[in-house]
Amino acid sequence: MKEAELIILGAGPAGLTAAIEAAKAGARVTVLDENAQPGGQIYRQVNRGFRVTAPGELGHDYERGQELLAEFSAVADRVEYLDDALVWAISPERELAFLRHGESRSMRYRQLIVAVGAYDRPVPFPGWTLPGVLTAGGAQRLVKTQRVLPGERILLAGTGPLQLALANQIVDAGGKVEAIVEAGNIDKWLSLARSAWGQRTLIADAWRYWSGIRKAGIPLWREHILLEVCGEGRVEEAVVARVDQHWRAVPGTTRTLAVDAVCVGYGFVPSVELTRLAQCEHRYDPRLGGWVPVRGETMATSVPHVYAAGDCAGVAGSFVAMDEGRIAGVAAARALGYLSAEKAQGRMEPSRNRLVGLMRLREALDEISLPRPGLFELAKDDTIACRCEEITLGEIKAALGDGVTDMNEVKRMTRMGMGSCQGRMCAPALQEIIAREQGLAPAEIGPLNPRPPIKPMPIVAMAGHRELT
């Protein structure tokens, strides 16, 4: 079987910087990316066919993405980039299987860096399955890379800076944002600005977003939450209310808005299916988005030869991801013998220093955006909790009545998490909801076990699976 020196999974901020550093040190790198082009979610390039005519109009993230992609191109002679590659299984024996262009192959690696990112935290609430309700990240992809608006009267609901960025992108694309509903307490944003002092680029971005919203006259309702979305076959109305510090609705403050699209963004959940299949040790940390691999300071996980970098190891944004990727790339090159210990330390140092600077900002952001208990009390008994298998929260609660205290038991009893998304859409919230119902901590009821293939794939591809030689 073919053995690669270093395989990197994902080509977002962390995967790209890891590849750049490892290649610069002399390592031969294979990058497996599920997308058609490098960039990941935040630096996603416009699809082939579209043409960028005025890069200056596309914002700072676009510029930063272009700089990073240029740096990646510069090491192309040492990097094999495989697009459209879905890694569907991974074993601790340094072997992985991937689906590419309809064919399944497996190969071995000497070192592995997992940098597969995170996805929008799915939150169940009445009406969340109606067409027209989409995640903020999904809406951003539509607007940013394809210039398609999710609706004509759009409501943004959730928490955190992505909402402000998305509002600006919608306005730039000619759309209308009815309101931004922010569950957090924005008074704390002042302390955020203080923590960000020294992070000039981030402050410049925040200021641009803020003034964009003011200029477009978009109302920003702070300490409000989206309770429910209603409509006949699609989104017609959204019900919002003021919340207390626990994000629980204050009685008598509800109001109804006529909208036709709702973009929901409550932060992100790390994608840990692959580090879990590799049997890396994980822990539950709500501040990092949920289950995350345990790591040392070189981004090494508990399994030898496996590193994890960026949002898949704890949600902290693209700046942190880029420096974690650099550290992991240097560490992997060192493990392969391309760098002396001293040289490796020297190359990690600038990233380590920047990460210290980013830490305070991240803590302040967490303070505002960390999901509060009220978020997990929005779903009613007749609300669909598992979108794929169409299991209601009531059905899950009934199973709990039988004394079930583990996520995987709930899965076996109800089929929750057994559908096409394999629990990505239901498990993060149900982890919190079920734990509360049972009077346990979310960590105690365990993560849902991932199973290969981690995404649906054609059975003919699996039947034709071969080792890469």
Added chain:
Amino acid sequence: MEKGIERGQQFEIEVDGRKIIAYEGETVGAALVAAGMHTFRHTAKRNQPRGMYCGIGLCFDCAMVINGVPNTRACQTLATPGCRVEMQEGLGRLEGER
């Protein structure tokens, strides 16, 4: 609408027999949303309408029958000239399957 980005070549795709406009580089899902079509399928158990939700290929709620292949994610599939798209009912069927 085109601030900073220019669309590729324009063509038509067929959605349940109706022709809509799509552009090179656009996903089927984006073309549908742009045409004001938000329901992509009906669920198997409760016959409920679903559309694009996660938008990045994870949730499979945008599953449609594209060129005869059911359970194809509209948000991940690029539109091509003349491609045939059908709303998916339940778990979907392969062409020729009864």
